[in-house]
Amino acid sequence: MSISVMPGERPDRLEEACAVFGVFAPGEDVARLTCFGLQALQHRGQESAGIAVGDGETVMVYKDLGLVTQVFNENALSALRGNVAVGHCRYATAGGGGWECSQPHISAIDDVLIALAHNGTLVNTGAVRARLVGDGVDLRSNTDSEVAAKVIGQETKRTHHLRDGIRSMMQILEGAYAMVVATPVSLYAFRDPNGIRPLCIGKLANGGWVVASETCGLDIVGAEYVRDVEPGEIVRFSADGMHSEQGVPAGKRASCIFEYVYFARPDSVLDGQGVYQSRRDMGRILAQEAPVDADLVMGVPDSGLPAASGYAAESGIPYADGIVKNRYVGRSFIQPTQAMRQNAIRIKLNPLPSVIAGKRLIVIDDSIVRGNTSKKLVAMLKEAGAAEVHLRIVSPEVMWPCFYGIDTDTQDQLIAANMTNEQMCEFIGCDSLAFISLQGLHSAIHANHPGFCDACFSGDYVTDIPAPLQEKGFFEKNRRKFSSIS
Numbered sequence: 001m002s003i004s005v006m007p008g009e010r011p012d013r014l015e016e017a018c019a020v021f022g023v024f025a026p027g028e029d030v031a032r033l034t035c036f037g038l039q040a041l042q043h044r045g046q047e048s049a050g051i052a053v054g055d056g057e058t059v060m061v062y063k064d065l066g067l068v069t070q071v072f073n074e075n076a077l078s079a080l081r082g083n084v085a086v087g088h089c090r091y092a093t094a095g096g097g098g099w100e101c102s103q104p105h106i107s108a109i110d111d112v113l114i115a116l117a118h119n120g121t122l123v124n125t126g127a128v129r130a131r132l133v134g135d136g137v138d139l140r141s142n143t144d145s146e147v148a149a150k151v152i153g154q155e156t157k158r159t160h161h162l163r164d165g166i167r168s169m170m171q172i173l174e175g176a177y178a179m180v181v182a183t184p185v186s187l188y189a190f191r192d193p194n195g196i197r198p199l200c201i202g203k204l205a206n207g208g209w210v211v212a213s214e215t216c217g218l219d220i221v222g223a224e225y226v227r228d229v230e231p232g233e234i235v236r237f238s239a240d241g242m243h244s245e246q247g248v249p250a251g252k253r254a255s256c257i258f259e260y261v262y263f264a265r266p267d268s269v270l271d272g273q274g275v276y277q278s279r280r281d282m283g284r285i286l287a288q289e290a291p292v293d294a295d296l297v298m299g300v301p302d303s304g305l306p307a308a309s310g311y312a313a314e315s316g317i318p319y320a321d322g323i324v325k326n327r328y329v330g331r332s333f334i335q336p337t338q339a340m341r342q343n344a345i346r347i348k349l350n351p352l353p354s355v356i357a358g359k360r361l362i363v364i365d366d367s368i369v370r371g372n373t374s375k376k377l378v379a380m381l382k383e384a385g386a387a388e389v390h391l392r393i394v395s396p397e398v399m400w401p402c403f404y405g406i407d408t409d410t411q412d413q414l415i416a417a418n419m420t421n422e423q424m425c426e427f428i429g430c431d432s433l434a435f436i437s438l439q440g441l442h443s444a445i446h447a448n449h450p451g452f453c454d455a456c457f458s459g460d461y462v463t464d465i466p467a468p469l470q471e472k473g474f475f476e477k478n479r480r481k482f483s484s485i486s
């Protein structure tokens with residue numbers, strides 16, 4: 001549940017970090033296809049949107065701050081003619097939120113332009129950025145994604161082939177990345193060696209190719225899912241068709257498990273597993289692991305709804321819609337009044353007293369990060385007349401920061417890293433609180449591949465922890481908590 005409706009306010013949840021989309025389809029309106037693809041992926045980032053088009057000679061980019069429908073109109077799309085396009089929706093993590101951070105980023109290889117769009121976070125760009133600056137490379141933003149675009153440009157000049165430039169970037173830069181690159185005549189898609197962020201391939205009926213962060217981005221343009229881009233793989237789409245090669249060796253598989261919990265749209269399919277069914281099974285398992293006597297089960301819209309229906313089915317307790325979401329309050333630059341700020345949760349979520357009053361509620365939510373939003377939610381439900389509120393969470397306790405493209409707080413702000421369950425329950429004001437076990441979460445996802453990243457729950461990071469985070473000493477909090485419990 002996100003209540004990030006206040007300009008400048010940090011959301012009390014893990015937040016997505018961007019969507020990418022790419023299309024190679026000569027004869028099609030590739031900018032329009034990309035615009036629709038980005039609208040389907042808008043939930044992954046609402047701060048800026050951009051499209052770059054390759055027309056055989058050069059690459060043109062149009063991007064701005066705002067939602068896809070705020071940035072693009074018929075005039076903008078009709079100016080973007082070509083055979084290949086990449087697009088991006090941004091949620092700001094690395095680099096801040098100004099226009100210059102919006103994507104796609106352009107890089108010049110002599111007089112040839114390429115445009116890059118990135119979902120994820122690179123963890124070792126500091127030294128690389130310094131080297132680029134020393135080499136006289138013009139960096140317009142402080143984002144990791146622009147560093148990647150410039151490294152590809154520089155390495156392509158050195159190796160004389162874009163594929164080798166991409167391969168060099170994959171060897172130089174570490175972290176999480178699902179990237180698409182448009183050249184004047186081709187589309188490239190590639191993914192980090194652990195496959196942390198998702199990226200899938202689809203085919204249009206006319207033979208064109210589409211790449212998207214999630215399958216809902218394929219569905220909206222009528223593309224048929226073909227397969228995912230494999231970890232470490234580089235895929236090229238051109239007039240010669242689709243060509244694949246391994247850019248860098250695949251490492252330990254670590255697809256982000258939180259995509260299934262919250263980030264991905266419920267109608268998407270990740271690694272062959274439907275997100276909706278996974279969420280429903282999380283609710284079923286949570287009902288087995290943390291039963292409680294109550295009158296109604298309800299979910300916090302939207303991600304809590306499938307899990308609530310699963311919990312209700314498993315427990316036999318009736319399901320109810322007791323919270324209504326205002327779907328048209330997004331990330332906004334319009335300041336609410338001071339009075340509205342004090343009751344922020346009501347801007348986005350409104351309870352139904354006629355359903356709730358006098359009832360003992362089981363309320364299903366996807367996660368608890370700092371706990372402030374859960375506290376407001378419980379207070380709102382009790383004000384609406386709920387007799388009891390039992391919070392059930394379909395992810396384990398978020399104990400560790402994510403540095404793979406997801407916006408999390410430092411560990412001292414993560415409530416579960418600092419309080420026992422009883423302390424959290426008291427702080428939030430609920431009558432009971434339970435989280436799904438990590439094993440339970442894994443068993444709700446039947447995806448056909450060998451491994452997930454679950455580091456924000458387990459602390460088991462698939463890459464080295466970046467030095468700046470180590471310097472913050474974020475291990476200390478968990479040591480303190482565990483030693484106080486044992």
Ligand code: SF4
Nearest residue numbers: 256257402404453456
């Ligand atoms: S730590 Fe791993 S599982 Fe958690 S949000 Fe980040 S990538 Fe996803």
